[in-house]
Structures are given as C-alpha cells and as structure tokens.
Amino acid sequence: MAVSKEQVLAALAKVPSPTGETLPQARVLSDIVVSDGKVFFSLTVDAVTVKAWEPVREAAEKAVRAIPGVQSALVALTAERSPGSSAPRGPQPAHVATQPRTAGAPQRMAHPADKVQPGIPGVDAIIAVASGKGGVGKSTTAVNLALGLRDLGLKVGMLDADIYGPSLPKLLAIKEKPQTIGGTKLKPIDRYGLAVMSIGFLIDEETPMIWRGPMVMSAITQMLREVEWGKLDIMVVDMPPGTGDAQLTMAQQVPLKGAVIVSTPQDLALIDARRGVAMFKRVNVPVLGIVENMSYFLCPECGTRSDIFSHGGARHEAERQGVPFLGEVPLHMTIREKSDSGLPVVATEPDGPHAKIYREIAAKVLEQIKGGPAAGRVAPKIVIEA
Numbered sequence: 517m518a519v520s521k522e523q524v525l526a527a528l529a530k531v532p533s534p535t536g537e538t539l540p541q542a543r544v545l546s547d548i549v550v551s552d553g554k555v556f557f558s559l560t561v562d563a564v565t566v567k568a569w570e571p572v573r574e575a576a577e578k579a580v581r582a583i584p585g586v587q588s589a590l591v592a593l594t595a596e597r598s599p600g601s602s603a604p605r606g607p608q609p610a611h612v613a614t615q616p617r618t619a620g621a622p623q624r625m626a627h628p629a630d631k632v633q634p635g636i637p638g639v640d641a642i643i644a645v646a647s648g649k650g651g652v653g654k655s656t657t658a659v660n661l662a663l664g665l666r667d668l669g670l671k672v673g674m675l676d677a678d679i680y681g682p683s684l685p686k687l688l689a690i691k692e693k694p695q696t697i698g699g700t701k702l703k704p705i706d707r708y709g710l711a712v713m714s715i716g717f718l719i720d721e722e723t724p725m726i727w728r729g730p731m732v733m734s735a736i737t738q739m740l741r742e743v744e745w746g747k748l749d750i751m752v753v754d755m756p757p758g759t760g761d762a763q764l765t766m767a768q769q770v771p772l773k774g775a776v777i778v779s780t781p782q783d784l785a786l787i788d789a790r791r792g793v794a795m796f797k798r799v800n801v802p803v804l805g806i807v808e809n810m811s812y813f814l815c816p817e818c819g820t821r822s823d824i825f826s827h828g829g830a831r832h833e834a835e836r837q838g839v840p841f842l843g844e845v846p847l848h849m850t851i852r853e854k855s856d857s858g859l860p861v862v863a864t865e866p867d868g869p870h871a872k873i874y875r876e877i878a879a880k881v882l883e884q885i886k887g888g889p890a891a892g893r894v895a896p897k898i899v900i901e902a
Contacts, residue, residue: 519585521548524555527579534568539576544569546594546731551719552693553587555580558731560594569593587696590738592731635771636740639673641885642751643804644766644775646796648788650757653809654778655683656855657845658754660871661776663862664878666709670749673704673711675739677766678756679732682716689858693717701744708863713743729761736765750885757788767799773885774804776842781808781829789830793837804884805840806830807877810847840884843877846870 525540525548533542539559549556559576561569573593580589636642645658659674666672676684684690688707694717695703704711715735727735745751750773756762766772775796779789793803808830813822824847834841845851851870854861862871 519550519553519555519583521550523583524548524550524557524580527583528576531572531575531579533572534565539572546727549719549723551723553585554718555583555586555589556727556731556735557590558592558594558727566593588700588702588738588742590731590734592727592734594730636745636751638746639748639751641749641773642753642770643773643881643885644677644753644755644763644796644801645778646755646763646775646792647757647778648790648792650681652757652778652780653845654757655687655754656851656860657776657778657807657809657874658752659684659687659855659860660862660874661878661881662710662752663708663860664871664875665750665752665882667862667866667875668878668882670882671747672709673745673748673751674713675743675751675753676712676714676716677736677739677753677762679715679727679735679762680756682714684712684714684754685716685721687855687858687860688712690714690717697744701742702739703744704746708860711745711748713739715739732761733765736762737769740769763795764799767796767801772801774802776804776881777806777839778809779806779830779833780810781823786829786833789833790837793839802884803837803839804881805842806834806837807842808844811844813847816849840880842880843873845873845877 528539528545531539533539533544535542539545544559544561546558546560559569559573570593573591577589577591580586580591645654645661647654655676655678662672662674674684676682688710690705690707690712692705694705694713697703702713704713705717706712753766755766755775775792777789777792777796779786789806793806796803808828810824811830813824814820815822831841831844848870850865850868851861854864861868862874865871
C-alpha cells in the first residue's frame with residue numbers, strides 16, 4: 517500500500533503541539549519525504565523551547581509509524597536560536613543542534629567526554645573513510661578497501677553515511693530496497709559478500725535531500741542502530757566530504773577504530789585533507805593513514821605514466837602529520853569504468869594490478885587497527901560556547 521503525504525499530514529493533525537495547535541498548524545514541519553513506506557521529516561523549533569518539543573517529536577514518529585503501509589519513520593528535531601534569545605542551558609537530546617555562533621567567534625571543544633560510546637551489536641570494529649573535499653575518489657576507495665578487507669578473510673559491512681550524495685547504490689549496482697525485520701529494523705543488502713546499507717536504497721535517485729544538520733545526524737544514527745548488521749569483523753563507513761555534522765555524529769555515536777583519509781596529490785586537495793586529519797585527531801579518533809588516489813595516470817594504450825596531479829604530496833603530508841602512508845592508487849580507465857558500472861575492480865578483476873594495490877592498502881589498515889584498540893574509547897563532548 518502506497519503512503520501519501522496527505523496521510524502523513526492527517527496523522528500529524530492528531531498530534532498536539534506545546535502551543536495547543538496541531539503539528540501542521542504550528543508551522544514547524546519541514547517538507548515530508550515519503551518513499552517506499554519510509555517517511556522522513558523534521559520539526560524546526562526555537563532552541564529555548566526544545567525540551568517541550570521532544571515528547572511531540574516522539575508522538576509524531578509514533579503516529580506516522582501507525583499509518584498502514586509505513587515501514588519506518590525518521591523524525592528529527594531541529595532547534596534554532598531566534599534573534600535576541602539566549603542559548604538553552606543543560607543537556608539536549610543527541611539529535612538536537614543549535615545554529616553555530618557568529619562567524620569569527622571563538623569555539624571550544626571540550627573533552628574528555630561525558631560517556632563511553634556503545635558499539636554496534638555484533639560489529640567488532642568500525643572505521644571511517646573520509647576526505648577533506650569531494651571529487652577525490654573517496655567512495656571508490658572505500659568500496660575497494662572494504663573488498664580488500666573481505667579478501668583478507670574478514671566479514672565486512674559498508675555504511676554509506678553521505679546523506680546528500682549517496683554513492684554505494686551506483687558503485688555496487690544496487691537497485692533493490694532493503695527488507696525490514698520484525699517491522700523495526702532494516703536488513704542490509706548483500707553485494708560481493710559485503711553487508712551494505714545506504715540512504716540511497718530508501719529514496720528515489722533524483723530525490724533531493726534538503727535536510728538540516730540534525731536530520732542528517734538522526735539518519736546516520738538510525739542506519740547505525742536500526743539496521744540488523746549481524747556479525748561483522750569490521751564496518752567501513754563511507755563518509756561525506758568535509759568536516760561537518762556527519763563526522764561529528766560518527767565520532768560521538770560509535771567507538772571508531774580510526775579513519776582513513778583519501779586525497780589526491782595536488783596542494784589544493786592536501787589542504788583539505790590536512791583539515792580532515794586535524795578534525796579526527798581533535799575528536800580523539802586515530803588516523804589510520806592517508807591514501808593518495810589518482811596518484812598518477814597510466815595510459816591504457818602505451819602504459820606511459822604521467823603525474824597529472826603532481827605526485828607524492830599525500831606521502832609527504834602523511835610524514836608531516838606523523839600518520840601512516842597507506843599507498844598510491846593510479847588514475848586509470850579500468851578503475852573508473854568498473855566503478856561506474858557497479859563492478860569494483862577488487863571484486864571483478866581480483867588478479868589485476870589495481871586489486872593488488874587495494875588489498876595492500878587493506879592489509880596496512882588492518883595492521884593499524886590491530887595495533888590500536890578503540891573499544892571503550894571515551895566519546896568527545898563537542899561544546900560550542902554561546
């Protein structure tokens with residue numbers, strides 16, 4: 517049974533707001549996204565009233581889940597500070613965030629954190645694959661790294677944490693929708709021996725995700741906690757580019773074993789990679805190493821090598837930062853064509869030279885993981901002063 521926005525609004529009309537109005541009347545609803553029985557929306561309220569709205573968020577989520585045909589619902593609470601109002605005091609729910617302070621004002625990140633992070637049941641280790649900027653081949657690297665770890669005999673899962681631009685449906689040629697287990701948890705999709713989950717499986721390819729930061733944080737948390745991952749030796753998380761809400765959510769929600777930074781050799785990309793290394797260090801996440809992607813171009817016709825984006829910049833940056841250099845991946849037509857076709861080279865050309873490079877990188881990552889356990893790591897508490 518298809519679920520419509522009108523049905524969702526009708527259910528929300530029965531949920532009272534703290535002002536006495538119904539939710540649709542209270543003018544706090546974002547656009548409602550409905551796709552294959554999955555419902556997503558947020559409530560945007562003033563930060564000083566956020567405590568009063570949390571029970572409303574829970575009631576709204578419960579009301580939507582009761583609609584026939586709804587398989588799951590994600591309702592986030594977005595708190596904004598109105599002009600002239602003071603910042604809310606005391607703890608706030610994990611999925612609530614306030615607007616950042618005025619540009620140029622000092623920020624402080626306070627840790628040690630206030631709690632020890634619980635892991636994901638059945639998952640022994642979680643690593644993030646990140647980049648300071650987009651377009652450096654991070655997702656392609658993440659997929660082939662996961663497959664390389666699989667080839668080392670590990671049971672591997674992949675989470676696509678790039679809510680705005682999910683890549684795993686394309687890179688792994690996955691078009692089917694995940695099934696639900698018991699009506700409460702999603703079952704990851706199996707591809708090439710990997711357990712895979714992405715927001716891209718739940719929405720249409722052309723649906724824009726016009727979400728605020730707290731909605732992104734809630735979506736990532738749900739894909740971590742409300743997916744039946746089963747028994748995994750390691751989960752590889754394909755992060756969005758940059759150093760924003762998704763990265764902080766991962767650092768705060770789960771005990772990351774570490775992060776792999778992907779960069780191209782040129783200075784512009786390395787500046788952003790440097791920020792990524794600094795961000796993970798600041799939130800107490802070990803940096804497992806840097807990968808130099810598109811390190812050099814190999815002509816498919818003559819085999820001539822050209823350093824299109826310079827060469828060796830990521831290695832020098834790793835040495836400067838005191839983190840491991842994990843390896844160089846060439847810019848090659850085969851890697852690009854296989855990735856665009858959903859046929860990653862490690863899975864489909866396991867005896868080729870590119871698969872060998874990715875497996876060597878995976879072996880170095882595994883060595884770093886074994887060398888530095890993160891179980892029971894204290895979660896950093898991120899504080900933005902008012």
